[in-house]
Amino acid sequence: MAIILSKDEAKKIIDKVLSYSKADEMSVNLTGGRTGNIRYARNSVSTSGEGTNLSLAVTAVFGKKSGTATVNEFDDASLEKTVRRAEEIARLAPENPEYMPMLGPQTYLSTDPYSENTAKMDPAYRAQATFDSLDPCRKKNLVAAGYMEDSTRFNAIGNSKGLSAYNRETSVEFSITVRTADGLGSGYATQDVTDVSKLSTKNMTEIAMQKAMASVNARALEPGKYTVILEPAALVSNVDASLMVALVRSMDARNADEGRSFLSKKGGGTRLGEKLFDERVTIYSDPTNLEVPTGAFSGDGRPQEKVTWIEKGVVKNMPYSRYWAEKKGVHATPPGGNFIMEGGTQSLADMIKGTEKGILVTRLWYIRPVDPQTLLYTGLTRDGTFYIENGQIKFPVKNFRFNESPVIMLNNLEAMGKPVRIGGNLVPPLKIRDFTFTSLSDAV
Amino acid sequence: MQRRNFIQLSGLGIGSLLTTGVPVLGHSVSSEYLLEASGRGVGIDNAAKKRLADIALNAAKSKGATYTDVRIGRYLQQFMFTREMKVQNIVNAESFGVGIRVIANGTWGFAATSNVTPDGIAKAAETAVAIAKANSKLQTEPVQLAPQKGVGEVTWKTPIKKNAFEIPVQEKIDLLMKVNGEAMKNGAAFMTSNLFFINEQKYFASTDGSYIDQDIHRIWPTFTVSVVDRAAGKFKTRDALSSPMGMGYEYLDGLASEKIAAPNGLIGYRNSYDMVEDAMLAAKQTKEKLTAKTVQPGKYDLVLDPNHLGLTIHESVGHPTELDRVLGYEANYAGTSFATLDKWKSKSFNYGSKLVNIVADKTQPNTLGTVGYDDEGVPCKKWDLIKDGILVNYQAIRDQVAILGEKESNGCCYADNWDSVQFQRMPNVSLQPGTEKRSVADMIKGVDKGIYIIGRGSYSIDQQRYNFQFGGQLFYEIKNGEITGMLDDVAYQSNTQEFWNSCAQLCDKDDYRTFGSFFDGKGQPSQVSAVSHGCPTTRFNGVNVINTGRKI
DSSP: SSSOOOOHHHHHHHHHHHOOOOEEEEEEEEEEEEEEEEEEEEEEEEEEEEEEEEEEEEEETTTEEEEEEEEEOOOOHHHHHHHHHHHHHHSSSSSOOOOOOOOOOOOOOOOOOOOOOHHOOOOHHHHHHHHHHHHHHHTTTEEEEEEEHHHHHHHHHHTTSSSEEEEEEEEEEEEEEEETTTTOHHHHHHHHSSSSGGOOHHHHHHHHHHHHHHHHHOOOOOOEEEEEOHHHHHSSSSSSSSHHHHHTTTHHHHHHHHOTTTBBBBBSSBOTTTBBBBOOEEEEOOOTTTSSSSSBOEEEBBBBBEOOOOOOEEEEEOOHHHHHHHHTTOOOOOOOOOEEOOOOOOHHHHHTTTSSSEEEEEEEEEEEETTTTTTEEEEEEEEEEEEEETTTTEEEEEEEEEEEEOOOOOOOEEBBBBOOOOOOTEOOOOEEEEEEEEEEEEOO | OOOHHHHHHHOOOOGGGOOOOOOOOOOEOOOHHHHHHHSTTOOOHHHHHHHHHHHHHHHHHHTTTTTEEEEEEEEEEEEEEETTEEEEEEEEEEEEEEEEEEEEEEEEEEEEEOOHHHHHHHHHHHHHHHHHHHTTTSSSSSOOOOOOOOOEEEEEEESSSSGGGGGGGGHHHHHHHHHHHHHHEEEESSSEEEEEEEEEEEEEEEETTTTEEEEEEEEEEEEEEEEOOOOOOOTEEEEOOOBBBBBOOGGGGOGGGGEOGGGOOEESSSOOOOOOOOOOOOHHHHHHTTEEEEOOOOEEEEEEEEEHHHHHHHIIITTBBHHHHTTTTTTTOOOOOOSHHHHHHHHBBBOOTTOOEEESSSSTOOOOOOOOOTTTBBBOOOOEEETTTEEEOBBBBBTGGGGGGOOSSSOOOEEESSSOOEEOOOEEEEEOOOSOOOHHHHHTTTTTEEEEEOOOOOOEETTTTTTEEEOOOOEEEEEEEEEEEEEESEEEEEEEEHHHTEEEEEGGGGGGGEEEEEEEETTTTEEEEEEEEEEEOEEEEEEEEEEOOOOO
């Protein structure tokens, strides 16, 4: 059986599974995909592989009791056995007082997060892309460590209430760290795309090489409050927690209502409608955006919407679970599949030119929450930190540890650059005043 | 299971875990199915597994592999999530398949399949060889594999007393409801509790002549208590003081003999955990946290409980002594290490004070990292990393030990699933107890200005493992040898070498306990591993404490 099923092929299987149901309600989730990867370090490939997976999950419901069973065999007997198993678990499960009946048919936006170029990637393509990254590093006696992972997948859901949804998508993530042979310099670059023809491992590697060479012999500056230019990779990470993702994911309405969120109001209630950020801050989700397209539905089948979370600094919307939305009598907005932060038109170079004194930060690392009440996070700069004076990068500086909250950060906004895709989102480089560095790190 | 999926399932915050991404580990199945003899993989006896493994070994050899190992694995998980008096989710997962690793043209190749048939296995072996040959064009130096004598047909099992998968689901849910109920009765506004059980059934074979069957069990009970003061607009939380363990369900027996009394009514749990008691104490302590005094920044002598210090050991000793990090294999992701080869070669690098003796040990009973053999067929052992404060060794596997001039692997290779390639992972890394008889109360009596820290809180360390910042769950101010009250907004910052050189006093073996992590992340694509860290309560002098309180 193919791994990437078409909409019709997927629906046929789902309908067959639903025909076996004896439960009050039943939903079926069918997923399949292929991933490939190549990893290199010390200027040589270390591991590489490819994997495929196709599986089906069946959820059966009796009253408010539900059970799920999955299978990755697709003959009729296996599918029926899986349905019976889900029903058996549902009968045994404890009742869930917060259970919400399944959704009926939904209307979805038209989105297109799929690229045939990416779907066709093979080991030879990966090896060439890796060579394009390794070769310039070897020639300049620099040491490369990088990783590329591509994914092609589909997801289809259907239920006994008539809901039917299908999504097919591709993605490629590439990252490269280049270090000088003496270990005194390190640079980083990363790019993620839906269509691999938009990725250049060579161009990304050149950026990382320049940063590595320029970051040798870093000088120590005193920790304290500095104006910083945070590149998009310092605001959103593909592999770690990050300040902007932390902010967007901390906006859940139930937590705010329950008094345990930065959006909880003293004395009760939430801060919905309050201006909490600089008026230039606008953040929204849009599954149809051509640069960062996502699937048209959330995991529980709700339509993804174009929804504004923060508009001109004011909290406009919060994501709700279906249960909590019903309890509060509001629309059940799901969390977005992406987020887009509006910015300006300046390039990063323009922003550096316009900076009298500041620090350019390539990447932040090991970002962890310190206090959920204030969204205070700690972490460190890494792989390219530079001092800016009179519009020019003057010299590399040693890495810092920061303790900062994205809420405070977005109130200290000086300037915003042109948004770029990072981690499936659109985020501009930001110039922030009074960013709090609390200690120095000797790490390169 | 992907870490992000785990977080979705559990509702846990990102700070609750050590990892930054992990691969999918199986499909959700019913509890009964996990134990069924007809379940995939269960029905295959070792003789059949040996026949299948030999197919992989022969197929790879016929295509030109000079070395092959094969892992046939069945991985079971059961996770339970509750909130207040409600069951949020029960997840049973099972994953079965085979992973084949080869060396061909001096280069590693790897392929995995869930098609565990003679044809499927042979095809995967051929794919692994083809990948190795394709990648050899980019390879600069051939793999040097340390010799390993075949161990023949052997078995090993975690010595559990109660198989958690055989305990009825209702009994486990009843426990969690009792835990949540006690916390709510004692002042919790919100309460989540979770049980995690893992069973790895692994069959390993290699061209060295090893056929190793292992049955590995792990358990982790945990919870988070939340208390809210709506009028003041404040909330505080406290996590469980349990530890993930390499044990069966008997860890939840709550034996009095395994409890260690500490000042202020605090209780340390050794090899047996009383979850209900801990939840009750947690609710009371979390209420106290709402009115705790904010800390005055400055230098303090820190008295660190094992449930806290274990994480500091993990981050500041465990990771920097991984040889693959030292060599640069993790440079693009988790980073490199300050503990470079020149420091080790000098035989005089002061990693810590003379009191600091840290061992790596994959044989320690009840711990997460303990197995009989690692995932490249090497019998497990114990070895020194830091001896009397000096860096003396690393954690190395078969393709690394030649760099150290050694001929034998340390036996710390691991893959988190059959479809993941094995690589160097951290063994249990533990600080040895002091030789002088000393309780926690004795230690506190000797501190003039200090803070006693319990439990794992916020944690962050740089990519070469120098600069770190740690929080905790509970902070008690010590003045003139006595605890005077609870503190809030505490985090300490230090440099790894300075910190371990400030180690001034250790409690003895009677206070020794283990901390653990289920989800330690590393590698691209990222994998998880489970690991324990033992230590006694330990004092560090003159550490920099910052105040983390801010207003928004």
